[in-house]
Amino acid sequence: MRAAKPTRGLLGALGLTGAIITGCGDSGGDDQATSADTTSDSGSGSSDESAGTDTETETDTGTETGDELCPSQGVDLDSPPPQLLSELCLVRWTGDQLEYEDNVFAYDLNTVLFSDFALKDRAIYIPPGETASYVDNGVIDFPVGTVILKSFMFPADMREPELDIDLIETRLLIRYPNEWKGYPYIWDHELGDAVLTVQGEVRPIDFIGPDGIERTATYLVPQKNQCLECHEVKDELDETVVVPIGPRPRYLNRESHVVPGTNQMTVFTDAGWLTGVPAIDELPKAWDHRSLANTPVDQMDYATITTAARDYLDINCSYCHNPRGVNGISSQLFLNWDNEDLFHLGYCKKPGSAGKGGENREFDIVPGDAEASILVYRTETLDLGSMMPLIGRSLAHEDGTELLRAWIDGLPPDDCQEPPEP
């Protein structure tokens, strides 16, 4: 897992990401072999090319090029977002990697949303001089002007994640004075830039999966308004607000791929923009899904399976399925990692208005019986109209659903026929 040790740039990130995805692709010995391959690939591939260049050159490039092409960095909060991503002076695509400008901080998450196997590159732009505040068990409180960038890309072959990469889109989440807003930019590789595309796009994408199997994703670049389907919650005043999902301490609490050996939270603190971070060993930490590469589900102990499954549900489902989730509250199924109410977690719970999603199953979760659980059906099926998550998945994520199955099958069995003891 130290594939990208010497690197700072994207290749390093991809090496890591590739290892994750490889881990997620399938179970068993292949994983470890593939993971090892990836490691050596990215180790040899990336360290040579970008190790020396990135740390130093990136700064130079940022200033030199920036002076010429980027008179100002970041978002003009009084104007509509630019048509071209380059106008924000945050990121460039070299043809095989993303290069971030100054004040843009790349990061990873411990557990990630599955998006049809897309590799993702994440970064945060903090306006110089501004600071963000640590929030315990919540999203970091970012300053106005913050831009969160999330780029989605498909290598032709996930087993060689740093080669032949098709960068599809970069989504921005921008912190305006009163709200966050999301914007999709689709990369036009002839233009060499990403173009604001509020209407989104549905695009078939062929690739070879981490398990060597050819797949075709019906990949969705969400419409601008579809960003809200996942990013909306009710605040304390019961107003609907847009929020980021990933940048929470428990997901950020991991080693940085930019500054190897250093925790990301420390990197952000040292960079001067993140304040109030407790001692690292006191930080909450979600399950690191990269561990799947070395320890597939069938070799995990049940306590780890439970943690992993709950964090997988948290990041993949609970942005809607939480008591404040605008699009999930009517289900009354709350999959946030800290929900301790077993009924709302789905145990022997009949769905609300599940529509066709229930198949012939009766309960969201039948403890001890994954095959009888609606949650498993909906996360595995490819039936349009029954799939969960609602958007962003057109393929099955076998590693994820295997985890969910292992968790549910390992719960104390309950056939859900008898009312619980009072």
Add this chain to the structure above:
Amino acid sequence: MTYRIDSLSTATRTLLLALPLAFPLYGCGDDTPADSAETNADTTGDGDGDGDGDGDGDGDGDGDGDSDTAPDPDFPLCSCDQFEGACVEVSADDEEGLQIAANSLEDDTTLVLGLGTFELDNQVTIRANGITVCGQGMGVEGSFDSGTSLDFASQATQSNGLDVVGDNFRVMDLAIVDAKKDGLRIEDSDGVTIQRVRATWRLEGDSSNGSYGLYPVKVSHVLIEDSAAYNSSDAGIYVGQCQHAIVRNNIAKQNVAGIEIENTQFADVYGNLAEDNTGGLLIFDLPGNPVIGRDIHIHDNMVINNNRPNFAPGGTVKAIPAGTGTFAMASRRVEINNNTYANNGTSDVAILSGLVIEGDPEAWALSMAELVGDNTGLELPTNGDTVYSYRTNNIYIHDNNHSGSGTNPYLSTMDQEFGLLLAIVYGQDLPIDQILYDTVEESSFSPSDAMMNSNDNHICIGTNAGGSFASINIEPLSMNGGTVDDLFRPEAPYAPFNCNDLTGGPIIAPDME
């Protein structure tokens, strides 16, 4: 008033015909001379075009209404001329233009969709307040290319048809076809008007059709009128978790559930036709939902021939027996009167406790703190700070007209236990009584002695022409079986169910302001 089938559909047609009249009347103040010059030619073209078909092709609409307006052939019914403020017109061949417009809408903008079909691979998503969307007619069922159609047959993503969150939203005169999930979904909004919108799926009785046709959920102040829903694999018109709703003069056909009023407070439902569904018009609460349904008035509807085999792929709706007219389940303060029920093979009106579908009271538990809406005056079971929403009480059923129902209860499968139970109990002693009450939570029941029957839940059965009443002691009956001799089948006036009011006063009408 009582409709005949023919007269209702005629009435609806008439409404459609009147549209071109109505719009210019309120919409168009100033027309440019250039517009007027175009009028004649366009009117001719309009009449020829099969786009709107019944809607505005005929002389009625064009003659008066269009004489001083300027219909573009692509926008014969609705155009930006009729609206003040920001307005965008999109032609039907410009799908990308529609998606760009929808995702760029500022508050208080009108989005006008041209005559023809938009073939869409993703939902149309609206997230702004004060939006009006209008098309050029909802067309007639069986036709998928008349008026303005949003056609999602080639939808490659899992999404709805028209998906809206926004206050003061109005949509009218368009059809939504073959959406993968819900046709029209409007969520978490205040002030919604749906007029002359048709949600439909091409295939009849197909369990892979989308779930809900017209679906306002968690909406306050919603009007659905002169609209239609066909072939949904769950509910055609589904008013869910709403407060203050009017549902009138709509058509729901060939759905599993025609019209559902679910976990909704203050709804007036009248003038609708629910025909050829599995279940016609249903009122219920689902367990665990924080909006406790109340004050539902169902009157002057036609609920007929709802015998369609249940083709739901699963879920609660799968439990609806074919041949169901109306359920009132886990409901309170419901008045059902002056409706026409005919030829529903199992039962016209069934009054059921929520415990019939979910026997665990704890599944119906809600904390006082999480309740939404107005719950004053409701008689709900409580335990400390916990409220339970399974009980059905305070129901008044009167002056309905019944004919031909209860004679074919054999369409239920194992998924529809209540239908099976009725088929077994009534055996050859058909028809099944048109109005049924399950007596769950009643303190006493006797099949033979009226005095031995309690009416703790205040169920009031008035005079219903052609309709008889029976109460069913459902728990022992479902455990042990039985015959009609085990039912309480009184003659009118059905004491002790002969009350004629609702506890706490008449139904409170929706407040649409």
